[in-house]
Each structure stands twice: as structure tokens, then as C-alpha cells.
Amino acid sequence: xxxxxxxxxxxxxxxxxxxxxxxxxxxxxxxxxxxxxxxxxxxxxxxxxxxxxxxxxxxxxxxxxxxxxxxxxxxxxxxxxxxxxxxxxxxxxxxxxxxxxxxxxxxxxxxxxxxxxxxxxxxxxxxxxxxxxxxxxxxxxxxxxxxxxxxxxxxxxxxxxxxxxxxxxxxxxxxxxxxxxxxxxxxxxxxxxxxxxxxxxxxxxxxxxxxxxxxxxxxxxxxxxxxxxxxxxxxxxxxxxxxxxxxxxxxxxxxxxxxxxxxxxxxxxxxxxxxxx
Numbered sequence: 540x541x542x543x544x545x546x547x548x549x550x551x552x553x554x555x556x557x558x559x560x561x562x563x564x565x566x567x568x569x570x571x572x573x574x575x576x577x578x579x580x581x582x583x584x585x586x587x588x589x590x591x592x593x594x595x596x597x598x599x600x601x602x603x604x605x606x607x608x609x610x611x612x613x614x615x616x617x618x619x620x621x622x623x624x625x626x627x628x629x630x631x632x633x634x635x636x637x638x639x640x641x642x643x644x645x646x647x648x649x650x651x652x653x654x655x656x657x658x659x660x661x662x663x664x665x666x667x668x669x670x671x672x673x674x675x676x677x678x679x680x681x682x683x684x685x686x687x688x689x690x691x692x693x694x695x696x697x698x699x700x701x702x703x704x705x706x707x708x709x710x711x712x713x714x715x716x717x718x719x720x721x722x723x724x725x726x727x728x729x730x731x732x733x734x735x736x737x738x739x740x741x742x743x744x745x746x747x748x749x750x751x752x753x754x755x756x757x758x759x760x761x762x763x764x765x766x767x768x769x770x771x772x773x774x775x776x777x778x779x780x781x782x783x784x785x786x787x788x789x790x791x792x793x794x795x796x797x798x799x800x801x802x803x804x805x806x807x808x809x810x811x812x813x814x815x816x
Contacts, residue, residue: 550621641689659754742797
């Protein structure tokens with residue numbers, strides 16, 4: 540799917556108008572269409588007025604019931620994918636204040652119970668030492684002191700035993716020298732320590748693991764309802780079930796090639812020792 544980030548906000552209104560217009564052209568009532576799609580009239584009304592953003596499944600049910608032509612089906616499905624995607628630009632985050640983004644993430648972490656993090660390049664802030672966090676924010680053209688403090692506060696969620704965390708790190712992510720070598724050894728020691736928490740799994744994917752898909756982006760999946768993908772210029776938030784399912788599939792692929800438990804800790808221990816030497 541190719542899109543312009545500027546399209547994302549408008550796509551929700553366009554989708555609502557398109558579905559409403561298609562129903563009226565088919566001379567069908569909301570009651571009739573809601574029954575055919577096995578949804579409430581209230582939900583359908585909210586979809587047509589833009590108060591609810593439908594997922595791809597809802598859109599396909601509506602289009603099928605209305606016997607929409609293939610070209611309109613393609614257009615509506617594209618709008619649905621866009622409507623369920625959010626772009627959060629890095630420059631906008633800088634203007635708002637990076638600490639506000641940390642508050643939003645804390646809200647997500649409070650609501651979710653199962654977390655999956657794929658980290659191909661660097662350690663996430665949840666698993667980072669203060670020195671690592673500060674260094675990773677060094678490129679930001681704003682005061683980062685509040686953001687560092689918020690990131691450290693967010694780490695408390697890792698000790699909530701009602702939640703489940705899986706972190707997959709490539710060898711590069713664990714070893715990339717964001718900070719001086721002795722500090723990197725401390726960072727890797729911290730990964731080893733956190734891996735002992737019973738509800739937290741840290742998997743390591745060594746270089747040389749043969750896989751059919753390359754590690755293109757860092758991404759996080761919250762439960763099975765939301766996925767975020769990091770880029771150099773911002774992040775993309777996916778809420779459509781199919782986009783989330785695809786990220787879960789990719790995560791499972793990498794998880795099958797990862798080392799956990801004592802095997803992972805042995806590798807991390809070697810790398811920490813190498814940095815100390």
C-alpha cells in the first residue's frame with residue numbers, strides 16, 4: 540500500500556461518504572444493510588457519519604451486500620486501509636514535546652496485556668539504561684531531560700506480572716555501540732538481568748540465522764489490536780486487523796529463530812565480556 544501521510548486524516552471522511560453514497564445508490568435502507576451485514580443499525584449509522592472507522596472486514600461485508608462493482612471495491616478497500624492507519628511525524632512530536640509521546644505510550648502500556656517488540660537495530664527504551672536512553676535521544680533538537688525521566692518511569696510496567704512481554708533483538712540491536720564500550724557492557728548486563736523476570740522473554744537472533752525475510756523495521760504489537768512501526772522520520776500506527784495479523788506473522792517467524800533463556804543469556808554474556816575487554 541502506497542500513501543501520502545497527508546491523506547490519512549481525509550480518508551476517514553472519504554470512506555464514510557463513499558459507503559453512504561453507495562448504499563443510497565443501491566436504494567437500500569440502513570436497517571436492511573445492517574441486517575445483511577450482521578451489525579447493528581447504530582454501528583452502520585456511525586460508520587456512515589464517520590464517528591466509527593470500519594475495518595476492512597466491515598467494509599467488505601457492506602460492499603458484498605451492496606453488490607458493488609470491482610473497481611469500487613478496490614477503491615473502498617484502499618480507503619479503509621488508509622483510514623485505519625495513522626502517521627505520527629517526528630517533527631510534530633518535537634513540536635509537541637517528546638515527553639507527551641511518552642505519556643501516550645504509557646497509556647497504551649496500561650491498557651494492553653500482551654506486548655511483542657521486534658528490535659532489529661537498537662534496544663528499546665523499556666530495556667535501556669539511563670545512559671543508553673540519553674544517548675539514543677541525542678539527535679533530538681529539543682531538551683530531552685523530561686523525556687529521559689518519562690522513559691525511565693515507563694519501565695515500571697515491566698514489573699507488572701499480569702502482563703506478558705516478548706522482546707526479539709537481533710545481534711546487531713544488542714551490540715550496536717550507542718554508548719562507550721564499558722557502558723555497553725552494563726547495558727547488555729541489564730538485558731541479562733531483565734530476562735530472569737518470569738513474565739518477560741528476551742529472545743536473541745544471532746547473525747547467521749537463515750531467514751527468508753529481512754529485518755526491515757522496528758515494530759511493536761499491543762495485544763492483537765494495534766501495531767506501530769518505526770521509521771527515521773516518524774511512526775506508522777496500524778489498527779486494521781489484517782495489518783496487525785501480518786505483523787504478528789512476521790513476529791512469529793523471527794521468534795522461531797530466536798534463542799531464549801540460558802542460551803540467550805550465554806550469548807549476551809559473551810558480548811558483554813567482549814565490550815569489557
